[in-house]
Amino acid sequence: MSRSVKRRLAALWLSLVLVGTGVGLGSASAQAAEDRLQALVVQLQQGQVSDWAVHLKGMHSADGLFLLGWLLEGGVYGVEQDLDYGQQLIQQAAEMGHLGAIDYCWQRCLVLTPAIRQHLQQAAVRDQAHGLYLQSQLGATPELPSPDRMLLEAARQGHPDALGTLYVDHFVNWSRQKRSLDQAETKLKRCVDEGISICYYLLGALFERHGDHQQALLYFQLLQLVDRTLFDAYVSEAHMEQLMLRIPQPARGLIRNRAATQLALRAATGNDRIDRFRQCADQAGYDCVARVSRGDDRCMLSYFESSHLRELRDSPGYRRCLEQLALR
Numbered sequence: 001m002s003r004s005v006k007r008r009l010a011a012l013w014l015s016l017v018l019v020g021t022g023v024g025l026g027s028a029s030a031q032a033a034e035d036r037l038q039a040l041v042v043q044l045q046q047g048q049v050s051d052w053a054v055h056l057k058g059m060h061s062a063d064g065l066f067l068l069g070w071l072l073e074g075g076v077y078g079v080e081q082d083l084d085y086g087q088q089l090i091q092q093a094a095e096m097g098h099l100g101a102i103d104y105c106w107q108r109c110l111v112l113t114p115a116i117r118q119h120l121q122q123a124a125v126r127d128q129a130h131g132l133y134l135q136s137q138l139g140a141t142p143e144l145p146s147p148d149r150m151l152l153e154a155a156r157q158g159h160p161d162a163l164g165t166l167y168v169d170h171f172v173n174w175s176r177q178k179r180s181l182d183q184a185e186t187k188l189k190r191c192v193d194e195g196i197s198i199c200y201y202l203l204g205a206l207f208e209r210h211g212d213h214q215q216a217l218l219y220f221q222l223l224q225l226v227d228r229t230l231f232d233a234y235v236s237e238a239h240m241e242q243l244m245l246r247i248p249q250p251a252r253g254l255i256r257n258r259a260a261t262q263l264a265l266r267a268a269t270g271n272d273r274i275d276r277f278r279q280c281a282d283q284a285g286y287d288c289v290a291r292v293s294r295g296d297d298r299c300m301l302s303y304f305e306s307s308h309l310r311e312l313r314d315s316p317g318y319r320r321c322l323e324q325l326a327l328r
Contacts, residue, residue: 033060040067041308047317048078056089062098063308065089067301070104074298076321099123099130100303106134124150129157136162160271164198167191171202181210195271197227201234213246214255221259225293226273260289272302279313295325 036059043049052068059065069089075081087109093101094110097119102110110116117138123131124144133154136147144150154162171191175184184206191199204219220240224231244252263277264285276296280288299321300312312318 030060033064037061037064037067037308040064041312043317044077044309044312045315045317047315047320050078052079062093062096062101063304065096066093066098066101066104067304067308069093069101070301076298076325077317094119097122099128099134102134103130104301104303106137127153127157129154129159129162132157133159133162158270160195160197160273163194163196167196168198168202181206192274193267193269195269195274197223197230197271197273198234200226201230204235208243213243214251217243217247217252218255218259221256222262225259225263225277225289228293257286260286263289272305276300276302276313291322291326295322298325 036055040049040055049055049071052071055064056068059068066089069086069092071077071079072082072086072089074086087105090101090105090109091111094105095113095115099119102116102120120131120135120138121141121143124135132150135141135144136150136154138147140146145153151162151165155166171188174187185203188199188203188206192203200219200223204216204223207213207219208216217240220231220235220243223235224240247255260280263274264280264283266274266278268275268278277289277292280292299318301309304310305313
């Protein structure tokens with residue numbers, strides 16, 4: 001069956017499922033959707049999804065639509081990549097009120113419809129961290145607290161992006177007073193221990209400002225491995241190339257290996273973007289860490305890391321996914 005035919009059939013099934021149902025499912029339908037989702041997870045653990053269109057027929061849940069959309073967008077686990085249709089499914093999950101889907105496509109592939117805005121406002125009213133953080137980015141509304149208060153509450157609940165935003169503001173204000181390099185380094189390392197990725201950038205910038213180019217390179221490389229989006233926003237490849245010119249060639253490889261070892265062996269922080277590298281602890285080498293950095297976002301949907309996909313990183317399917325991406 002061609003991909004276009006699969007898409008038409010899948011769209012027909014999805015429209016029949018969603019028309020008139022909303023997000024409320026009877027107990028039998030909810031159980032059927034959960035069973036279908038679990039069957040998909042088993043195939044992910046084995047490394048090969050047999051036919052995504054067949055799975056979609058039973059996907060009544062926003063969780064299932066989000067997971068299938070992610071698979072199609074990434075083209076992994078034996079699923080042929082279909083970026084447009086994958087993002088369409090993620091959009092549909094978002095329309096059903098799935099905060100993970102909204103966050104995943106935020107400012108990238110999400111159409112911010114009135115229904116999604118309503119779901120965000122409802123989540124913010126219920127003090128849900130994802131809803132508070134995302135709603136804070138949209139500005140003030142009469143029904144909700146100020147964006148600053150929503151951001152603060154999201155940070156109190158441990159939302160990593162909210163924590164990062166507030167910590168940058170806090171560190172800038174803190175550093176306006178006379179502080180030593182040791183004081184700033186200690187403060188920022190504690191920030192990393194708490195799982196705030198942006199502090200890798202702050203450490204790199206701190207050392208670069210003080211002329212320690214090797215330490216600056218170490219922390220910028222850590223940021224590059226942990227969060228490519230933040231790295232591209234704050235550092236860039238061009239800046240790294242200029243920095244490397246100031247460092248002897250033999251030292252560059254040593255710094256790269258130090259970065260990998262730190263990530264593989266560090267204690268858990270509670271932030272999955274940092275903690276995912278602990279799977280490399282037995283190897284503690286750059287190759288494993290680089291493989292995880294390049295492929296983990298496409299082989300693991302982190303929103304489900306502690307629920308549906310709880311054991312995926314220990315499965316042969318996940319390891320095969322990383323290996324296949326490394327060969328591309």
